[in-house]
Amino acid sequence: MARIGVFVCHCGENIARTVDCAGVAAASLEMPGVATAVDYRYLCSDPGQALIREAIVKVGLAGVVIASCSPRMHEKTFRRAAEAAGLNPYLCEIANLREQCSWVHTDRDQATRKAIEIVRAHVARARYNAPLVPVRVPLTRRALVVGGGIAGIQAALDIAEGGVEVVLVERSPSLGGHMAQLSETFPTLDCSQCILTPRMVEAGTHGRIRLEAYSEVEKVEGYVGNFQVSIRRKARYVDPNRCTGCGACWQQCPMKKLKSVFDEGLGKRTAIGVPFPQAVPNKPVIDRENCIQFKTKKCGRCQKACPVGAIDFDQQDDLVTEQVGAIVAATGFQVLGKEAFPLYADGDHPDVITGLQFERLASASGPTGGEIRRPSDGEIPRTVVFIQCAGSREPALGRGYCSKICCMYTAKHAMLYKHKYHPGRPIVLCMDVRTGGKGYDEFWRRATEQDGVLYIRSRSARVYPSGGRLVVQAADTLLGGERMELEADLVVLATAMVPQPDARALARKLGIGYDSDGWYSEVHPKLRPVECASAGIFLAGACQGPKDIPETVAQASAAASKVLGLFAARELLREPLVSRVHRAPPPVHSICGGCFACEQVCPYRAIEREEIRDRKGNLIKVVARVNAGLCQGCGTCVAACRAKAIDLEGFTDEQIVAALGALAESNVEPAGAR
């Protein structure tokens, strides 16, 4: 028979006022398995804890039920006290007599009866408590950062500076992300590339950062502290070890009229080349789709031009596996293309451009050398209409969210245009102007007050070409919805930020959640904003939702500090309240039948397949096994298991059924009868 001690706390008057604590203790003594039961004024006090410790040692208790406040309050305190007396802390149960009994009831008899039943259920439960030891998880002190935009660069640099090796994976040929494409940044108007490229170089040359550019995450296995990540290094057709980045190859490439991805289709590029001159690493990539050698086998001019023989048309994709202990997802965003807006000149007029294209026009390294010129004829536009909220805040289009950065960058665009072409007329059509942030509203006021940008509160309906210009139809929403028609030479759409098209696929590889829009989910929007529900995976930047550069950098540093904090311990200790699959000696082996319903419902991919073999190595059956490092203890698998071959420590079926049985027992014999 179990030897269980019941300790009833008065909590001063908090419990004792409505519950007869001595009566509860006396009734507990009658319960099966109870060896001792006492009540005390303050169990959480030092003498109270000493009382518990003493009883454990003297009476030789095998389990303890503390009837006191909510387990959320003092469970840890009492478990520590039990542990100090040599009892496994998980053999200590808390019965909630304060928050869920004495504080919510007024009738002393009823409250006492309820208290006795609560204690009875916990005593029944305690008889099935098992001593548990924390799950120890070894730790690989290396981190993976997915995405080489400003978020990934910042996180990688911060982690590396903290003394931890980082693998930085970027799928495009160069670091930089969207920030490398920007002209100037709000609200300071400092040149984006001037502040970013030194960081890119730093990340590319840091002794503790392994840059895997032009590579993608193929597969992620494992769990916190122990991830195995397969990375696909896509074939560049250029040997990066030989290449010096001299540029001889792309000068010789005959395909000179390809649309530049970096310039958002406004500039030209060659089939071999680097995306932009400051690329890190500064090694070219061959665009197989457009390379004549790959199409007809009749070119190879780059190969001839290369002084170091780095061109290798036979190169293949390469898979490498990295062991890491933590992962930072910094995969960023995309902006909607103008083709998503058929009402704006069918979505394909050259003079209707996106904000990101405008950045390239305004950039000194862009296709026009920084002059604002219409893509159609190269003329300088006299009137530019900026349409805000293009695709954002449109529940009807399935995007109810605000893209957050557009108000500021549109003000910046209008300002830059005005600075570059003084007679120009910038007109902004906006739903609202949202400029929260340090120095942001001041910036917007500068645009309107000093640079004379005209803001009209309106909803834009249509854009159509007319006589070489464009006409924007809109409704003035400030003054009664009056219809307006504005003539413009260039229309700039502040198109919505959207998740990367393959964001969900990567989320599934990582085992992290995303919201209905496809942005990655943090555990708690306020208190745990950079952690994913899957332990060991952190978020940085716009993959989590629209953000500007300062927020992105702040979050990247936060993610980095979380990684470093995780790695500060020697090994990971996890709560042992995890699921386990039934195992027994032969011939039973396990009552798991291998239906893997548990695997289908586990949100953490903690269910593994284990083959049971006989001595000769013949397969007997395949059963489920829980990876205690991955399991978070939700118990969804237990409810899904029809055979009840899986159980959750701390909340086992036996414990719950025993507690239910105890409630029934009190049904037959009410406390008053005792």
Added chain:
Amino acid sequence: MEKTPEQPSQVAPSAGPTPFEPRLVAFLCKWCTYTGADLAGTSRLTYAPNVRALMLPCTGRIDVTFVLKAFLEGADGVLVSGCHPGDCHYTAGNFRARRRWILFRDLLDTLGFDLRRFECAWISAAEGQKFARTIDTFTRSLDALGPYEEMRRLCADRWPGLAPAGRPAHPPADAGDQAVAPCPELAAAAAQALESGKVRVVVGWTASPTLGRPRLAWATTPEEASCLAAPRATSGNLARALRSRKLRTLEPIGLVVRASEIVSLTVLWQEGQLDPGKLILFTFAPGGEFLGVMDLAAAREMLRPASADQQPSRPAPFSPEIVARLDELMARPPAERWAFWRGQFDRCIKCYACRQSCPSCGCDRCLAEKNQPQWFPSAADGPGNFAWHIVRTFHLAGRCTGCGACQAACPCGLELNVLGAAMARSALVHFGYTAGADPQAPPLQADFKPDDAERFIL
């Protein structure tokens, strides 16, 4: 049912008529509702003292068998409560729980169970008020309903199964009692497949001199294949044979199938229980003609049900007669349904023929045979039978194909297929799901949608 609340209940203490105190068991998720209940305490709200709360990590952990167990242990009402949709600490436990609650309530409703005694609620850690209000309202409602006499009577009447009344004899042997003749086309095709090594075994039917109807046969040589006969409409479901581990060592397997087996095989395929590449099907049309040797995908294509069959309220694999029977039953008031099923379950002798004949029932050890903990009484008595049939039906929700093998196998003539049809309709109406309709679709209870619709969760 005719008993009024004033009368002393059978299990109440004999010390005179004490006022009725409803017994309310609440299963609460640790992160939201349990914390919300704590908040009610710290806010010093007051509510009825009838609730006994059990804390669990997540609503995803709450097995509906706990709810059943609580009622069997004497609860007058059960509350399950957790985080609001989208707030689950474990991302999706409450979405999965919601799917189960929807199905379980429909099952209870089919049995004529009083649904007012089972409440579900989303109560967040901030909703102490809502917790107190929910408990008060539920307690008042239970007070008005009175003690759960039906359940207590069920638990008090032990061993009704021994009562001779109403138990039919074993269903008559195959009515068309012509001798079971071997099917020459099948035998030839099977012999050829065995000879060529395309399959290592063919599982089918053969004549049985003692049974008077076909019995199961494994043919492992071309000679043995000569005895294979065509399946009859009343034959069991051969997909069940795949539950044999010994048979599984003889892959690739040839299986003699009809439409019902093909649906069952698809369910197994969906659940990852079989590799269709290791299965060769000797397919028969509903009319009894031999269609040839093919793989599962081809057989599915060939025996696809006519699209006219796909009425929204009729789960496709179930026969119209079963669905009509379900409709007829559901038209009765709950008390009559309860009485009907009690009458049915009272006849059950717990021989588990229903389980053994079912291709979807495949646990290595059945919950009914576990005693640590004892989920429900193993005896063939009131509560034991009641719990067994509820659990069995629930475990088959979204997995029952309506083949009727359980009903055909039952020696007591229980209308088990009607229960299966009730769950299948629930799956179709709430989730647009039909068992075995799409081999690529995730199984019903392995899946959820954030917007699974219901109207009963508080």
